[in-house]
Amino acid sequence: xxxxxxQRIRELRKAKKLTxxxxxxxxxxxxxxxxxxxxxxxxxxxxxxxxxxxxxxGTTPAYxxxxxxxxxxxxxxxxxxxxxxVTFDDTEGVDNMTIGFIGTGNMGGALAISAAKVLSGxxxxxxxxxxxxxxxxxxxxxxxxxxxxxxxxxxxxxxLGVKPQxxxxxxxxxxxxxxxxxxxxxxxxxxxxxxxxxxxxxLGLDLPVIRIMPNVACRVGQGxxxxxxxxxxxxxxxxxxxxxxxxxxxLEELDEHLIDAGSAVAGCGGAFACLxxxxxxxxxxxxxxxxxxxxxxxxxxxxxxxxxxxxxGEHPGVIKDSICxxxxxxxxxxxxxxxxxxxxxxxxxxxxxxxxxxxxKK
Ligand SMILES: NC(=O)c1ccc[n+]([C@@H]2O[C@H](COP(=O)([O-])OP(=O)(O)OC[C@H]3O[C@@H](n4cnc5c(N)ncnc54)[C@H](OP(=O)(O)O)[C@@H]3O)[C@@H](O)[C@H]2O)c1
Numbered sequence: 485x486x487x488x489x490x491q492r493i494r495e496l497r498k499a500k501k502l503t504x505x506x507x508x509x510x511x512x513x514x515x516x517x518x519x520x521x522x523x524x525x526x527x528x529x530x531x532x533x534x535x536x537x538x539x540x541x542g543t544t545p546a547y548x549x550x551x552x553x554x555x556x557x558x559x560x561x562x563x564x565x566x567x568x569x570v571t572f573d574d575t576e577g578v579d580n581m582t583i584g585f586i587g588t589g590n591m592g593g594a595l596a597i598s599a600a601k602v603l604s605g606x607x608x609x610x611x612x613x614x615x616x617x618x619x620x621x622x623x624x625x626x627x628x629x630x631x632x633x634x635x636x637x638x639x640x641x642x643x644l645g646v647k648p649q650x651x652x653x654x655x656x657x658x659x660x661x662x663x664x665x666x667x668x669x670x671x672x673x674x675x676x677x678x679x680x681x682x683x684x685x686x687l688g689l690d691l692p693v694i695r696i697m698p699n700v701a702c703r704v705g706q707g708x709x710x711x712x713x714x715x716x717x718x719x720x721x722x723x724x725x726x727x728x729x730x731x732x733x734x735l736e737e738l739d740e741h742l743i744d745a746g747s748a749v750a751g752c753g754g755a756f757a758c759l760x761x762x763x764x765x766x767x768x769x770x771x772x773x774x775x776x777x778x779x780x781x782x783x784x785x786x787x788x789x790x791x792x793x794x795x796x797g798e799h800p801g802v803i804k805d806s807i808c809x810x811x812x813x814x815x816x817x818x819x820x821x822x823x824x825x826x827x828x829x830x831x832x833x834x835x836x837x838x839x840x841x842x843x844x845k846k
Contacts (some may be wrong), residue, residue, distance in 0.1 A: 640724075
């Protein structure tokens with residue numbers, strides 16, 4: 485790592501009035517590591533750390549690495565509404581808030597893990613029907629294991645992480661406590677197929693609601709969370725909500741009537757992609773590759789293809805064409821996929837997931 489890069493990190497952090505601790509929290513490292521980066525005491529940095537450090541400092545990886553043609557201004561992100569675009573100045577008060585997760589299963593747990601990268605453990609309350617599950621996660625995150633009622637009484641943001649069919653019973657049990665609150669709170673629902681209006685109707689109270697549709701990649705900070713806010717969610721509450729989930733990956737606001745369709749692609753699509761990943765690896769094994777290598781190559785290839793399409797903005801068809809030489813190996817494989825009805829099957833998978841969501845709503 486060059487002295488120039490260390491200097492740029494130092495200067496940017498000071499210009500943005502960020503503490504070492506704030507930067508460390510966003511990047512997911514110790515404060516002492518940021519200090520070592522600033523003093524050039526670390527010989528090299530991993531690419532993913534450079535990328536998240538750049539994000540925390542509001543610049544681009546290229547600028548940090550010394551590309552003089554890049555300015556210190558953030559790279560334009562026309563497609564995504566980045567939670568990271570919320571600056572620390574915008575989030576005054578976040579340090580005093582308390583958030584609670586009722587239901588710490590796959591999705592609630594994943595979001596609690598990402599919230600713990602932004603808030604301190606003491607600000608995160610966890611409750612679960614089987615309390616041992618919440619207690620184990622709380623121990624891991626330094627968070628507080630409590631019961632549902634404590635969350636209803638104390639938390640500013642209440643994440644409802646139970647299955648849709650459990651929601652009515654849960655809201656029945658929380659109604660009186662929520663109605664008696666003197667301080668405002670926001671309900672954040674992740675339940676597939678349940679609208680904000682249905683949550684309010686089930687609860688019988690007009691509390692502000694944010695509906696989110698996250699995906700499992702939130703666990704590793706690479707998720708996509710679609711969200712809609714009820715009209716009574718204030719700009720301040722929305723900013724705080726974005727800050728809470730800022731380490732989970734990308735966030736995009738979407739009209740509520742499109743959330744189910746978005747979820748069929750961005751949520752269910754993760755399982756479809758994993759099926760493809762596994763099948764590619766199986767093909768590699770059939771051709772003689774050891775299983776672990778075949779799997780790793782398939783994983784990195786899919787990650788790279790997605791990054792290429794996202795970063796260049798090129799249509800996937802253009803990228804595909806650039807890999808297929810005339811009479812070559814790749815086009816032979818494309819032919820095999822087309823013969824198997826691959827594209828049609830992929831489209832049908834999304835439509836089937838969407839139609840099933842509509843069925844479950846009835
Ligand atoms: N999984 C996904 O990829 C995904 C993506 C987007 C949205 N979602 C939504 O996220 C929600 C949770 O899904 P999931 O996959 O995380 O399910 P899950 O793994 O089964 O988690 C649900 C959790 O809720 C707990 N629970 C049930 N009733 C409760 C109650 N009354 N009080 C407190 N905790 C209670 C369960 O406790 P036990 O340990 O006792 O079972 C369980 O840990 C669903 O509404 C789903 O639609 C999931």
